[in-house]
Amino acid sequence: MLNFMENIEKLPLSSWVSDFTGWISDSFAFLFDPIKNEFGDGLESFADMLAAVPPVIVILIVAVIAFFLSGKRFGLAAFSVVGLLLVWNQGLWEELMLSFSLVLVASLLSVIIGVPIGILMSKSKVAENIITPVLDFMQTMPAFVYLIPAVAFFSIGMVPGIFASLIFATPPTVRFTNLGIRQVSEELVEAADAFGSTGAQKLFKVELPMAKTTIMAGINQTVMLALSMVVIASMIGAPGLGREVLSALQRADVGTGFVAGLGIVILAIIIDRFTQSFSLKKGTNI
Amino acid sequence: MPVIKVDGLSKVFGKNAKQALKLLEAGKTKEEILKQTGSTVGVNRASFEVEAGEIFVIMGLSGSGKSTLVRLLNRLIDPTEGHVIVDGEDLATMNKKDLLRVRRTKMSMVFQKFALFPFRSILENAEYGLEIQGMAKEERSQKARKSLEMVGLGNYIEQYPAQLSGGMQQRVGLARALANDPEVLLMDEAFSALDPLIRKEMQDELLDLQEKMKKTIIFITHDLDEALRIGDKIALMKDGSIVQVGSPEEILMNPANDYVEKFVEDVDRSKVLTAYNIMKRPETVNIEKHGPRVALERMQKEGISSIYVTDGKRNLKGYVTADDASTALRSDVTSLMAILKTDAPTVTKDTLMNAIFEISHNSPVPIPVVEDGKLLGIIVRGAVISALAGQGEVNLTHA
Numbered sequence A: 001m002l003n004f005m006e007n008i009e010k011l012p013l014s015s016w017v018s019d020f021t022g023w024i025s026d027s028f029a030f031l032f033d034p035i036k037n038e039f040g041d042g043l044e045s046f047a048d049m050l051a052a053v054p055p056v057i058v059i060l061i062v063a064v065i066a067f068f069l070s071g072k073r074f075g076l077a078a079f080s081v082v083g084l085l086l087v088w089n090q091g092l093w094e095e096l097m098l099s100f101s102l103v104l105v106a107s108l109l110s111v112i113i114g115v116p117i118g119i120l121m122s123k124s125k126v127a128e129n130i131i132t133p134v135l136d137f138m139q140t141m142p143a144f145v146y147l148i149p150a151v152a153f154f155s156i157g158m159v160p161g162i163f164a165s166l167i168f169a170t171p172p173t174v175r176f177t178n179l180g181i182r183q184v185s186e187e188l189v190e191a192a193d194a195f196g197s198t199g200a201q202k203l204f205k206v207e208l209p210m211a212k213t214t215i216m217a218g219i220n221q222t223v224m225l226a227l228s229m230v231v232i233a234s235m236i237g238a239p240g241l242g243r244e245v246l247s248a249l250q251r252a253d254v255g256t257g258f259v260a261g262l263g264i265v266i267l268a269i270i271i272d273r274f275t276q277s278f279s280l281k282k283g284t285n286i
Numbered sequence B: 001m002p003v004i005k006v007d008g009l010s011k012v013f014g015k016n017a018k019q020a021l022k023l024l025e026a027g028k029t030k031e032e033i034l035k036q037t038g039s040t041v042g043v044n045r046a047s048f049e050v051e052a053g054e055i056f057v058i059m060g061l062s063g064s065g066k067s068t069l070v071r072l073l074n075r076l077i078d079p080t081e082g083h084v085i086v087d088g089e090d091l092a093t094m095n096k097k098d099l100l101r102v103r104r105t106k107m108s109m110v111f112q113k114f115a116l117f118p119f120r121s122i123l124e125n126a127e128y129g130l131e132i133q134g135m136a137k138e139e140r141s142q143k144a145r146k147s148l149e150m151v152g153l154g155n156y157i158e159q160y161p162a163q164l165s166g167g168m169q170q171r172v173g174l175a176r177a178l179a180n181d182p183e184v185l186l187m188d189e190a191f192s193a194l195d196p197l198i199r200k201e202m203q204d205e206l207l208d209l210q211e212k213m214k215k216t217i218i219f220i221t222h223d224l225d226e227a228l229r230i231g232d233k234i235a236l237m238k239d240g241s242i243v244q245v246g247s248p249e250e251i252l253m254n255p256a257n258d259y260v261e262k263f264v265e266d267v268d269r270s271k272v273l274t275a276y277n278i279m280k281r282p283e284t285v286n287i288e289k290h291g292p293r294v295a296l297e298r299m300q301k302e303g304i305s306s307i308y309v310t311d312g313k314r315n316l317k318g319y320v321t322a323d324d325a326s327t328a329l330r331s332d333v334t335s336l337m338a339i340l341k342t343d344a345p346t347v348t349k350d351t352l353m354n355a356i357f358e359i360s361h362n363s364p365v366p367i368p369v370v371e372d373g374k375l376l377g378i379i380v381r382g383a384v385i386s387a388l389a390g391q392g393e394v395n396l397t398h399a
Helices: A002-006 A013-027 A029-052 A055-069 A075-089 A093-123 A125-140 A143-154 A158-182 A186-194 A199-236 A241-250 A254-283 B017-025 B030-037 B066-073 B096-105 B122-131 B137-150 B166-179 B196-213 B224-230 B248-253 B258-265 B292-302 B322-330 B353-362 B381-388
Strands: B002-013 B040-051 B055-059 B081-086 B107-110 B184-188 B216-221 B233-238 B241-246 B284-286 B306-310 B316-321 B367-371 B374-379
Touching: A013 A029, A013 A143, A029 A093, A029 A143, A029 A158, A055 A075, A055 A254, A075 A093, A075 A254, A093 A125, A093 A158, A093 A199, A093 A241, A093 A254, A125 A158, A143 A158, A143 A199, A158 A199, A186 A199, A186 B107, A199 A241, A199 A254, A241 A254, B002 B017, B002 B066, B002 B216, B017 B030, B017 B040, B030 B040, B040 B066, B040 B081, B040 B216, B040 B233, B040 B241, B055 B066, B055 B224, B066 B184, B066 B216, B107 B166, B122 B137, B122 B166, B137 B166, B166 B196, B196 B224, B216 B224, B224 B248, B233 B248, B233 B258, B241 B248, B241 B258, B248 B258, B284 B292, B292 B306, B292 B322, B306 B374, B316 B322, B316 B367, B353 B367, B353 B381, B374 B381
Parallel strands: B055 B216, B055 B233, B107 B184, B184 B216, B284 B306
Antiparallel strands: B002 B040, B002 B081, B233 B241, B306 B316, B367 B374
């Protein structure tokens, strides 16, 4: 048995993947280059714009939204104000805004891509059978691995960061959308059909509204994964709080690293509570 | 002309549908087919017709295929074989576009668990069927309001389904179905999820509404009492087949086979049989022509102790007893007017047996059955008891 394995040569799997990636990178350069340039420029100016807003105004807006989203309670608003003030005080405001804009754009794209795929999965058993293992693959492959093709396609900076987080963060939205729609009770679907709804009417007037809470839970997951990926993406030059952590790591500077990490935690908690309360709030009708 | 004509409608679940159909035609049972082909027979060559304005009840135990059958009617489930002809159009073979049109305009459905959309207000729920037809907001809202008012929910339009009780939720379900103004209403165990008192209330209300609307209603139920109460016609199902179709009385009095007989055994006859079923032709005397002598003669001939008195148009005037008549004869009274008694309690032909039982118990004379003042028949006490016991002669012809 052991000899048997020795007689087989090592499959050149890695070079296949490299060749394939190189081929994609070359063949689709016409697609990647404008994304890299135009989209990258757009992203940067968006991030700059966010960073240009005076911190006080941002903090106030966040506090007000937090107050209303959490059902007119002060807890989340107070935490947001204190947390954001701390980040500002530590001189990390610009990094925070950069990280936030990356998360925002990556999450939006994930949702825009993920929800339709989830809908497709819910409607077709075949699609579900094909897409499910792909999602498993995307989620279990170590996140760092995505950085390599991202660089090959989009060189370094914000765009490859977003690309990598798209791959890493989209699966929950897809899964939860599929799940949410499949969970809509059969009688409600029958009711929609019995009154003569078209497929689109059924989807938009019954299934999506019914699945909303579940889909929002998936989006919440996606946003959190996007945030974690944005930090990792600093290794390929994505700016923001992650880059501070990375440079502190390289200099073995515990203090700076901890402070930047704390900034990420604060951002994470605020985003998480925001998206969660949003989904809960929408769910109260049900 | 029937509104719905179902012809040889079958549904086989599973892969070997064609083979299963052949076996069905060869007379194999559901179990044998399941064993041989792995397919389940949902509905087995059902055929029936439903007339306009009729409440047609399909009744059977769970697993008898009644829910599948009703879903074949609006093609929520595609039939394996057979035809569903509604207003001359065959639903089983029509294309998607026509099917949507039929579902939108001709048939509506009411569901067992209400199937209301929880994120829509009561009004928006009732509007649903009209909304997907692309009707303008104002028009559909007006129609939905009207239909909600019809079921007594005019004041709840802003509420959400979760805020209403089960009975009220099903009224919304009914209003939603009625808002489309369909010809045919499919009701799938519509009242089964409600508690008994509310269920009875809803049955009454449905009957009241039906008086006004005259829709064609197909009502699915597993409850024979319910079927007998609201059905103009009842189809009994077993193992996917329709075993008997008939009026409630026919089903009850002449069960087609052992299965039906077993089914109806437990039914409380007093809740089903009416005065019409047990009354008999009365002996009468005419107040305009006859006097005490004729009355007494007839009573002696028939061996009865009292006789009903009518006028020439069979309008009930009262009754006279044998004692009074002979007293009158002796004192030379010639008119029945002087000895006429009017204290007999009357019933109508639709009065149920359990009500008659009470009355007959306290009445010294047979109970007259009266319609618009005219005497239709009389009920003697013995008839009540023997009918309750499941014996005796019973009228089955429809009134």
